[in-house]
Amino acid sequence: MLDQAFGRLSPDLAIDLGTCNTRVFVKGRGIGVEVPTVVSVERTGNARRVVALGDEAKRMLGRTPEHIEALRPVRAGRIEDYGLVQALVQDCIERSLAGRSLVRPRMVVCMPRDTEDVQRRAVQEAARAIGARTVHLVSKAMAAAVGAGMPVQQAVGSVVVDLGGGVTEIAAASLGALVDTETVNLGGDDLDDAIAAWIREQHNVLVGSRVAELVKQQAAAAIFGREEPDVVVTGRDLTTSIPREVRIRGGSLVDALAPSLDHIVEGLRRLLSRMSPELSSDVAEHGVLLTGGGAMLRGVDVYIREATGLSVVVAENPAHATVLGAGRLLEDDGLLERLTL
Ligand SMILES: Nc1ncnc2c1ncn2[C@@H]1O[C@H](COP(=O)(O)OP(=O)(O)O)[C@@H](O)[C@H]1O
Ligand SMILES: [Mg+2]
Known part of the structure; x- marks a missing residue:
């Protein structure tokens, strides 16, 4: 019952976490954020601190001083650094919601179909840690097919x-x-x-x-x-x-x-x-x-x-097809259920 109440309050989200770009779709509003999947960190000893995300971090690729590193946390469709992905996705979600608070939304996250179980579970956990109420993992290509109509x-x-x-x-x-x-x-x-x-x-x-x-x-x-x-x-x-x-x-x-x-x-x-x-x-x-x-x-x-x-x-708008399709799934529970990995 509590979840139903939350459901009314929270805008549902669809996330396309790509090797190159991360895109967030907010139900009822469209694509909220689109940024390169790049995070820059500053290292001091064993500790690291995020200094830039997205476009700013991408500009740093190949030109950082020694103590700063511009990293691409998703490689070949696989998440290699969960901490950085979480920081990036959290920032994207906050900016997508533009000040509205995140009240336990439903999330659809696009992944390659052959993603291993360990990765799937890790994404589920990360999404819940960010505040998701329910998490649906769907195939990127299928979401893209839906998005392209x-x-x-x-x-x-x-x-x-x-x-x-x-x-x-x-x-x-x-x-x-x-x-x-x-x-x-x-x-x-x-x-x-x-x-x-x-x-x-x-x-x-x-x-x-x-x-x-x-x-x-x-x-x-x-x-x-x-x-x-x-x-x-x-x-x-x-x-x-x-x-x-x-x-x-x-x-x-x-x-x-x-x-x-x-x-x-x-x-x-x-x-x-x-x-x-x-x-x-x-x-x-x-x-x-x-x-x-x-x-x-x-x-x-x-x-x-x-x-x-x-x-x-x-497809018309090929780069956005995946996130638009995932967004459309937020409005079609039956199809979402069938396409959930
Ligand atoms: N005009 C273009 N011609 C060729 N490749 C392009 C063009 N625009 C973008 N790309 C390429 O598309 C890829 C990113 O596509 P995208 O669907 O966002 O990737 P992902 O979902 O894996 O993050 C990049 O390799 C980028 O260089
Ligand atoms: Mg893509």
Whole structure:
């Protein structure tokens, strides 16, 4: 009874805790906060203190003095540092609620489907410690499918490929339930690494991961034949050790990205190979939906289409699909129940 009273007071929350970004959705209000999943800490002896979170902490990546460290507490979709995640999520929730107090809300938290039990329990506990009344863990890719408006409740098979920062989760759904998933341990971070390695090899210049990410977002493409802009970046010349500018042609990165994209295509093929003939023919008819920030890579839809022969569509607002879908689950108890991991 007490919980019912709390239920009326508290705004329910959906949280997409990603390798790259953390997003919080407040029921009835929409996306409250969206920040990089980065936390900076200052170390004194064995103690550490959080000095920056989110955007401010991301700006510190690769440029901190010795006693300060900018850390990414989620790696490849797995939480590696619960203390920092809790600090970040708590801060995001407080800012999402903008002064309203947190009175034991229901929380939906998105995770990769193949997350181990230890991680799941730890997230449940952390959410309760923050003040959650009930915690539902749902698959990231399924939440993304719901957020992108896929007909996951119908008796028609749907396939979604969620291209995140550290992992790519591929899911098949039918009748409001997850039929099968395939997780590829590769995401946007790996594309950034491939770009940095390419710049080092081609130009003898070392760039940091943030610069590589900017190159990817501003100039890279998955396929040839597009008019990509050039981008000029500065890195450290490996011979002279002096900062040097290099001009990168967008189209020139196609070959650098292909090996990573091929791993994703192989993951999709593995999932398709396990499907029933009925679901297979649904996918042939309705195609594949791309979500996650990685879906914004130019030409990635065409790349997957050419590799599989399937029609491929990028979700509207792909980076927000997961948190919007999780938010929608807060309004549909039946579907939430069925999609809870
Ligand atoms: N325009 C873009 N082109 C290519 N990749 C992009 C673009 N915008 C964002 N990304 C990538 O999307 C990834 C983040 O996607 P997101 O769904 O937020 O990840 P996660 O859910 O794992 O935190 C990052 O690797 C980021 O570089
Ligand atoms: Mg995502």
